[in-house]
Amino acid sequence: MPGEQDLEDSVGAAAELLGDRWTFLILREAFFGTRRFNEFAQNLGLSRNILSNRLKMLVSQGIFEQHPYGPSKARNEYRLAQAGRDIFPIVVALLQWGDKYLAGSRGPSIVLKHTRCGNDTDPLLICRACHEPIELDEILPTPGPGASEWARQRLSQLTDSAFVEPAER
Amino acid sequence: MPGEQDLEDSVGAAAELLGDRWTFLILREAFFGTRRFNEFAQNLGLSRNILSNRLKMLVSQGIFEQHPYGPSKARNEYRLAQAGRDIFPIVVALLQWGDKYLAGSRGPSIVLKHTRCGNDTDPLLICRACHEPIELDEILPTPGPGASEWARQRLSQLTDSAFVEPAER
DNA sequence: CGGTATCCCATTTGATACTG
């Protein structure tokens, strides 16, 4: 069991839930159109008991929805529900980072094509308010309504751009 | 040992590297300005041997840089290197998803303030080419230069918006 | 085909103790 004050924020909770050796891969498969149990198992090469666990978890979290199909509806397809579709930005962010730092000399294995405009695209994060690109040193985390007292304390001590190289202390 | 064809893409590689129970939390701490061994240990409540392992891994991956400090430079600070700063979009994406689906009734624990424009912000993903927001059903993954033969095969079979609800098969 | 149950092994975890 971890310390008492972790998981207070959504990063922790989301990482705890999704940050699993297989979960992201299952999700990636889903974004590639995979829907059936055996397709997941074969494409990823994971054993079926684990797949069963993960799928069950993901359904219980509202990330996948089961859709019976086939003769007498005896079988299930796993389709992304809204909570699952909303994971796409996370997958994109992982893809971009991996391409930049892990892809090796051959270059990225996957390129995202934006069918709306026809270009290969490299998604960019902007501020929804002012439409400028998000720069790390222009973002300050502040306590929100759900912040614990501990988190509130910590966050309110942050000065602007806390991560910027500090003077030697 | 997983199947033969997994980890072919950057999502898999990045998830394998970062998708760990503690790694994301350590990174989040770093984005909050934490730099010292004991600060990490205390704020996260993880045991020091594990922290030691993770930090070593993150340094070896170029995510953190060690900066000696203190009397006789005997101690190390862990600062985000460029590869580490570039993880910020992933953390933001996790935060947004977590806030939306896991935060509960109290609301998000962390709000990102864009100091440049002064607003609390909810970062948005847009296409770098046409500047329109990224919609899941307008993105098609295509094989890139580093794609394996297997990945190339699979991706080239994807039709437009593969994840969209299909007709019953 | 679409799972579930069982079993065994490798790894990881966290407590604790120790060192410079």
Place this chain on the structure above:
DNA sequence: CAGTATCAAATGGGATACCG
């Protein structure tokens, strides 16, 4: 403070066998 070493316990993994 900043780690490393050790170790028992829990966990997670895959193989296999089994069921509707």
